[in-house]
Amino acid sequence: MKVAPSIIAAKFTDYQEEIVRVEKAGADLLHLDVMDGVFVPNITFGPMIVEAINEISTIDLDAHLMIAKPENYLKQFIDAGLDWISFHCEATKKTDECIRYIQERGVKAGLAINPPTSFDRIKEYVEKLDYLLIMTVNPGFYGQQFIADVLSKIEEAKDWMTKHKLRCLIEVDGGINATNAALVCQAGADIVVAGAGIFKSSDYRKAVEELRCSKA
Secondary structure, three states: OEEEEEHHHOOHHHHHHHHHHHHHOOOOEEEEEEEEOOOOOOEOOOHHHHHHHHHHOOOEEEEEEEOOOHHHOHHHHHHOOOOEEEEEHHHOOOHHHHHHHHHHOOOEEEEEEOOOOOHHHHHHHHOOOOEEEEEOOOOOOOOOOOOHHHHHHHHHHHHHHHHOOOOOEEEEEOOOOOOOHHHHHHHOOOEEEEOHHHHOOOOHHHHHHHHHOOOO
16 A cells, blocks of 8 residues: 555644655655635645645645635645645535546546545546545544444445446545554555554654555
C-alpha cells in the first residue's frame, strides 16, 4: 500500500521540518485535511497554506476537502498546487461537475464518503474517479477511534471495482495505525492515510514501513 501521512497531526510550528522528515521516511503522498467549520465542526487551513506547503514538499499533495459546496473553491485549491483532491458526496449536489473540473485541470479526482454513507450511493461515479476515499471515522478531528464496521464497505467497493475492471484506487482514512492497517490492506485498500500513527511516533520511517507492509 501507499502511505499518505496527514499533517493535521504534525507540529504546526515546525511544518517545514516535519514535511522533510516524513518525506525522508518514505511517504508516498502528503495528505492535507481541509476543514471549513461548516461541513465539519473544525477549521484547519485554506489555499494560502496549501501553496506554502507546496513550496516545501517534493511529493504529491493529496487534499481531503471537508467543506460545504466544494465546487466554489476547487479553482483556488488547484491553483495552490494540489495534485490529488477528494471532496465529499454529502457536501455537494454537483458531484459530476466537480469530478470533471478537477480532472480537466490535470489533477486526480477523488470522492470521499463518511462512515454512514453506503457504497450504493456513489456507485454511479466510481468509473469516473481516480480514487475513492473511504472514511473510517466521522471527519472533523484526528485521533478518533477506527470504525471497524467500515471494513465491509471497503471490501464491497474493491469487489465492485474488480468485477467492473475499474482503475479507481481506494484510499482509507481515519484512526489508522499499524494494527488496523493490516485489516484495511486485506479489505482492499491501495492507500492509507495516517496522522497520529506517524507524527506522534518516535520513528517516522518505522511507522511508515509498518503501515505499508501490514498484513493480516
